[in-house]
Amino acid sequence: MTVITVALDSAGPAAAGEFIRATKPTHPSLIDxxxxxxxxxxxxxVPTAVWIDEEGRIVRPNExxxxxxxxxxxxKFDMTRYLEAVRDWxxxxxxxxxxxxxxxxxxxxxxxxxEHALAAATFRLAEHLHETGHPEAAVLLFKRxxxxxxxxxxxxxxxxxxxxxxxxxxxxxxxxxAALAGRPYYTPLDLGG
Amino acid sequence: xxxxxxxxLFPAGKVTVTGEADAEALWLAPAELAKAGGWELKPEGLCRxxxxxxxxxxxxxxxxxxxDVRVDVxxxxxHMGQPVAxxxxxxxxxxxxxxxxxxxxxxxxxxxxxxxxxLDGRMHTLSSFRGRKVFLLAWASW
Numbered sequence: 001m002t003v004i005t006v007a008l009d010s011a012g013p014a015a016a017g018e019f020i021r022a023t024k025p026t027h028p029s030l031i032d033x034x035x036x037x038x039x040x041x042x043x044x045x046v047p048t049a050v051w052i053d054e055e056g057r058i059v060r061p062n063e064x065x066x067x068x069x070x071x072x073x074x075x076k077f078d079m080t081r082y083l084e085a086v087r088d089w090x091x092x093x094x095x096x097x098x099x100x101x102x103x104x105x106x107x108x109x110x111x112x113x114x115e116h117a118l119a120a121a122t123f124r125l126a127e128h129l130h131e132t133g134h135p136e137a138a139v140l141l142f143k144r145x146x147x148x149x150x151x152x153x154x155x156x157x158x159x160x161x162x163x164x165x166x167x168x169x170x171x172x173x174x175x176x177x178a179a180l181a182g183r184p185y186y187t188p189l190d191l192g193g
Numbered sequence: 194x195x196x197x198x199x200x201x202l203f204p205a206g207k208v209t210v211t212g213e214a215d216a217e218a219l220w221l222a223p224a225e226l227a228k229a230g231g232w233e234l235k236p237e238g239l240c241r242x243x244x245x246x247x248x249x250x251x252x253x254x255x256x257x258x259x260x261d262v263r264v265d266v267x268x269x270x271x272h273m274g275q276p277v278a279x280x281x282x283x284x285x286x287x288x289x290x291x292x293x294x295x296x297x298x299x300x301x302x303x304x305x306x307x308x309x310x311x312l313d314g315r316m317h318t319l320s321s322f323r324g325r326k327v328f329l330l331a332w333a334s335w
Contacts, residue, residue, distance in 0.1 A: 001326040004319065006309065008333045013312055015334040020312050028317045030309040032331070036205055040295065040305035043331050052304040052327040056320055061299075065330055086328060093326070102302065111296040118276035121289030124202050125278040134283060141278065154333070161335035 001090040003027040006037045008046060010127040010158055034127065038154055039120040042110040045153040045186060051089060051099075059089070059099050061108045064186040074177075074185045085191055100192060119148035123155055130162055139168045153185075201229050201266070202287040210266075217279040218254075218265040219286055229266045230288065239269065246273065304329070 004027060007016035012033040020029050032038065041050060041062060049065030052058060066079040085098040093099070100108070112120075126141035142159035149155060157173060159165075165172045177185060199219055201208050208228045212221040219229075226232040231241045238247035246269075248255045254268025267277050267286055274291040298305055304327075308318040319327065 001328055002322055003328045003330065004317070004322070006329065006331045008331055009335070011334075017312055019334055028311060030311055030317055032307075032309055034204070036309070037305075037307050037329075037331060039204060039290075040298070040307065041331075042295070042299070046331050046333045048331045050304065050329040052319075052329055054324050054326060056304050056306075056323050058299075058302050058304050090326060090328075105302055106300060109299045111299060112292045114274075114276070114292045117289050117292035117295065118278065120204070121276040121287045122278040124204065124289065125280055125285060125287035128200075128202055128207075128285060128287070129280060129283060132283075137280060137283060141280070144278075157335045158333070 001086075005029045006032045008032050008035055008038050008043070008154055008158065010035075010130065010162060015161075034124060035120070035154070035158075042112045042116060043154065044110070044149070044151050051086075053093075053099075058105055058109075061105060062110055063189055075189070076184060076186075077189045081191060082189060098192065104192070115148045119145045119152065119155065122148060126159070135163060136168075139163065143169070197284060199284045199286065202285065203230075204290055212266075213263070214281050214284065215265075217267055217277075217281060217286075219267050219279075220256075220263040220265050223262060223264070226264055226266065230270065232264070232266075232269070234262060234264070239264065 005025065009015040009031065010033055012031050016031055043062055045064065047065050048062050050058060050062060051060040064075060065082060066075055067083055069079055089096040089098050122141055123145040126138045126145060129141065130138035142155065145155045156176065160169055160172065196211050196213055199210050199212050199214060201210060210221060210225045210229050212219045212225055221229055223234045226234065233240045235245065237245040254265040254272060257263050267279060270277050270288045274293060276289040278287040304319065306318065306320045308316050310316055
């Protein structure tokens with residue numbers, strides 16, 4: 001099994017680089033500055049994992065994925081069980097009970113709506129304008145993307161990270177999590193198996 | 194309206210074209226249209242690959258005849274179901290992939306392919322890993 005990590009970071013190597021260098025990965029550790037993977041797979045948060053088999057087919061679509069329980073406050077799930085599932089799949093392939101049936105894979109697919117597609121195009125425009133020296137125009141477009149796909153924590157947190165979140169968005173991560181008022185930050189994991 | 198340089202952003206790249214902007218419309222001559230999404234004007238209509246779209250009479254996104262034909266790539270893309278976000282004041286348009294196309298690809302259960310750089314700038318393509326299981330993990334510094 002090959003691990004491929006993809007950093008969803010508009011600021012590219014400047015933002016993701018220090019983490020990559022610190023871990024010295026022996027697997028491909030890629031940088032997705034324009035959110036291509038996020039868009040194609042309709043990812044709304046990180047960390048998100050997708051299991052892909054030897055034929056290039058999705059075996060398990062988007063799920064939150066942590067290697068341990070340091071963020072159990074947010075995951076509300078014992079992620080050591082998930083890690084065990086990954087290992088089981090690596091060992092046993094299609095024999096693993098964690099490999100979902102095709103019907104279940106399709107049921108879980110986060111299919112994008114027209115609003116999601118427009119959100120992605122809007123976000124693309126926003127990050128380009130930010131990168132080319134128009135940060136205030138970018139804020140207006142980041143806000144529009146956030147409105148078009150409000151469940152996307154990627155669109156929120158990436159935009160906040162590029163500027164003074166309080167000043168330009170009137171909020172920050174802590175406040176938004178508090179506003180969840182107990183609702184889950186991550187979509188609950190349904191391991192199956 | 195004067196001809197001016199505009200940037201069109203696509204999901205995986207961008208192009209510079211010369212056209213005439215009118216609010217969110219971006220009028221391009223056929224030669225520029227090819228750059229702006231691979232469109233070619235043929236007798237059958239506007240063609241991209243094997244797909245040809247007839248130009249409906251009175252289409253708001255096409256005007257002129259012969260050498261004066263101009264197509265509003267923003268309007269054409271929307272007609273094709275593609276999302277368009279525009280910032281005319283910055284001469285920049287962002288044309289995305291139609292939701293239905295993204296959805297159809299996911300429904301096929303084939304993992305969408307991509308090519309992205311590592312920290313050294315070396316490009317890696319997902320489909321080159323066929324024959325191995327791939328655990329794809331998206332993360333972020335934020």
